[in-house]
Amino acid sequence: MKRTEISSLGEFAFIDKLTQDIQLKNKSSILGIGDDASVIQQEKNSQTVLTTDLFLEGIHFDLVYTPLKHLGYKCVVATIADIYAMNALPEQLTVSIGLSARFSLEDIEELYEGIKLASSIYGVDIIGGDTTASQTGLLISMSCLGRVRPEELCLRSGAKATDLICCTGDLGAAYMGLALLEREKNVFAGETERFEPDFARKEYILERQLKPELKLSVLEGLKEKGIKPTSMIDISDGLASELLHICKSSKVGVRIYEERLPIDYETAQMAEELGLNITTVALNGGDDYEFLFTIPLGLMDKAKEIDGLRFIGHITEESLGASLVTRDGTEISLKAQGWQ
Numbered sequence: 001m002k003r004t005e006i007s008s009l010g011e012f013a014f015i016d017k018l019t020q021d022i023q024l025k026n027k028s029s030i031l032g033i034g035d036d037a038s039v040i041q042q043e044k045n046s047q048t049v050l051t052t053d054l055f056l057e058g059i060h061f062d063l064v065y066t067p068l069k070h071l072g073y074k075c076v077v078a079t080i081a082d083i084y085a086m087n088a089l090p091e092q093l094t095v096s097i098g099l100s101a102r103f104s105l106e107d108i109e110e111l112y113e114g115i116k117l118a119s120s121i122y123g124v125d126i127i128g129g130d131t132t133a134s135q136t137g138l139l140i141s142m143s144c145l146g147r148v149r150p151e152e153l154c155l156r157s158g159a160k161a162t163d164l165i166c167c168t169g170d171l172g173a174a175y176m177g178l179a180l181l182e183r184e185k186n187v188f189a190g191e192t193e194r195f196e197p198d199f200a201r202k203e204y205i206l207e208r209q210l211k212p213e214l215k216l217s218v219l220e221g222l223k224e225k226g227i228k229p230t231s232m233i234d235i236s237d238g239l240a241s242e243l244l245h246i247c248k249s250s251k252v253g254v255r256i257y258e259e260r261l262p263i264d265y266e267t268a269q270m271a272e273e274l275g276l277n278i279t280t281v282a283l284n285g286g287d288d289y290e291f292l293f294t295i296p297l298g299l300m301d302k303a304k305e306i307d308g309l310r311f312i313g314h315i316t317e318e319s320l321g322a323s324l325v326t327r328d329g330t331e332i333s334l335k336a337q338g339w340q
């Protein structure tokens with residue numbers, strides 16, 4: 001494959017190559033890449049939300065099994081998930097990268113293919129960034145601006161006792177995808193006799209790890225039905241950890257039910273293959289990028305009509321703490337694992 005050294009281009013030609021075909025779609029994006037700063041027109045009666053994420057090679061991703069295009073795509077999804085979790089819509093994105101001489105122009109073009117694809121699918125404009133050399137590895141940082149009407153904003157802090165706890169999609173799949181990739185990593189590295197990694201009937205968990213998508217249809221369903229969540233958060237560090245965030249911010253307790261945890265068949269199979277407890281996987285697996293939110297109990301019937309929305313438990317008084325009710329009716333207290 002062709003390899004163009006970035007040093008042969010110089011910084012400006014390099015940035016130009018990566019960004020020349022970027023077009024702005026949102027009305028609020030007034031000026032994008034090319035000047036000292038970008039310009040955004042704030043609308044009346046709307047609030048701006050801002051989030052930043054940092055992704056480091058060796059910590060957040062492993063290029064042995066992550067194609068650069070997928071990596072770019074996933075970083076965008078992970079970043080904008082935080083905006084959606086505020087019940088806002090993402091509009092502008094900045095992308096900063098640090099790269100060592102190991103990476104060629106073609107590599108970073110592949111990364112940007114993924115970044116641009118996700119940006120266009122989710123309707124966010126790339127309006128700037130920064131580029132620098134790094135001594136080792138690849139570093140990606142993204143910031144996203146979003147917009148929300150003040151009355152629509154959802155924080156972690158609004159949950160009330162008796163509210164229903166809901167989530168989108170299913171849990172633990174991305175973590176099982178990662179576990180599978182890690183298991184097969186020695187095959188990639190040529191350390192075993194098998195030279196084809198074994199991914200048969202594991203497509204779903206791999207896709208959840210390598211190309212996550214956000215369940216926007218559920219958020220749109222809520223809007224259509226006039227249901228405003230009392231609290232919301234995206235599930236990036238595992239359900240248990242996010243529930244504890246809601247408990248802390250809202251000063252409430254939670255009770256969720258093991259039998260209600262949404263788990264895909266492939267996830268369950270992989271967990272069994274690896275000798276892992278499936279409930280632990282669903283509670284603590286990372287990278288789900290599903291949404292967790294609470295709604296008033298009285299809106300249950302309306303919410304039931306939304307495809308892909310799951311009820312997993314309810315909010316309790318703070319003094320009751322955070323617990324999981326197992327299939328046999330035992331209550332276990334929830335612990336966060338967070339990032340590792």
Ligand code: ADP
Pocket residue numbers: 015019032033034035036037095096097126127128129130131
């Ligand atoms: P400055 O010297 O002001 O930091 P740069 O030369 O770094 O400007 O950047 C020139 C333009 O290209 C700016 O508009 C900046 O936002 C944009 N830019 C730089 N790096 C990236 C990148 N990795 N992705 C997208 N836009 C970038």
Ligand code: MG
Pocket residue numbers: 129130131
């Ligand atoms: Mg710069």
